[in-house]
Amino acid sequence: MDAGATIDAVRDQTETERDRLGSDKVLIAATDATLETGAVLTAAATRESGLADILDRWAAEADSDVAAQFEAAAEAATERADRIDADAGDSDGFLDNLETVSGTARRVGAGLVAAPLVADRFYLQVVSFFVNEADEQRADTFREIRREASALDDGKTVLEYLSESERGTAATAATDAIGAAYDDYAETLEAMGLDPKPIC
Template sequence: MDAGATINAVRDQTETERDRLGSDKVLIAATDATLETEVVLTTAATRESGLADALGQWAAEADSDVATQFEGAAEAAAERADRIDADAGDPDGFIDHLETVSGTARRVGAGLVAAPLVADRFYLQVVSFFINEADEQRADTFREIRREASALDDGETALGHLSESERETAAAAATEAVGAAYDDYAETLEAMGLDPKPVC
């Protein structure tokens, strides 16, 4: 599989989890059911700050071509956190998972493929939240943040630096990381007495 096919394989493998991570329950789980502007902003800033920290550490530890992609993605996440303009809180389950990932190929999958796929779903609901709050300025800000955070350019470039077997390792790690984000979401909702599965 080339880089593009690797990303498509991850998308296919994680379709159900990503669909559920894009539901209107995702902010209920992420904010512990405190759907208030400051809490939503803190949750978003926490995700970007945690991602920036993980990617920055990986950039410093990488001794390969992908260090550039880690560094660029870390700087972009830190810049997004600054634009959100809220204090970060404790890391969520997805960021906690990233901190356990080792090995360059696995880190490419988790940090440069899974993280954008998860961000796309999360920010979809953040945009919706601010639309519902009639806060068009913040809705526009988060539309732009969603577009940037969900971009897979760094992931595709980094995958291109890996061998085919390393891309398979990266794909498995990306699938696992999306699964970790979903598990955190589902367990949080279940603890609240809510069903993470969509009601048909």
């Protein structure tokens, strides 16, 4: 599998989880059912600040080529957090999972493939929230943040540095990280008495 096929495999294996992570319940879970502007901004800032910190640490521990991509991704996440302009809250299940990931290939999969795929679904609902609030300025800001946060360029670049077996390891780690994000989402909703599965 080349880099593109690796990412496609992760998409295919996590389609159900990602679909549910893009539902309108994701902000209920992320904000403890406090669907207010401040809580939504805090949830977004938590994700970007937490991701930036983790990627920055990984950059310090990685070989030069991979370190440069981790560092670039960390700087981008920091810049997005600055634009959100809110205090970060407690870490969520996805970030907690990233904290446990070791090994370059696994970190590439979790931090540079899974994180953008999860961000795409999360920010879809953040944009919708601000559209519904008639806050077009913030909706536009988060459209741009979504576009940037969901970009897979860094992941594709680094996957090309890896061997085929390492790309397989990265794909497994990405799938596991998305699974952790979904499990946290589902458990949070179930604790509120809500069903994480869509109503058909």
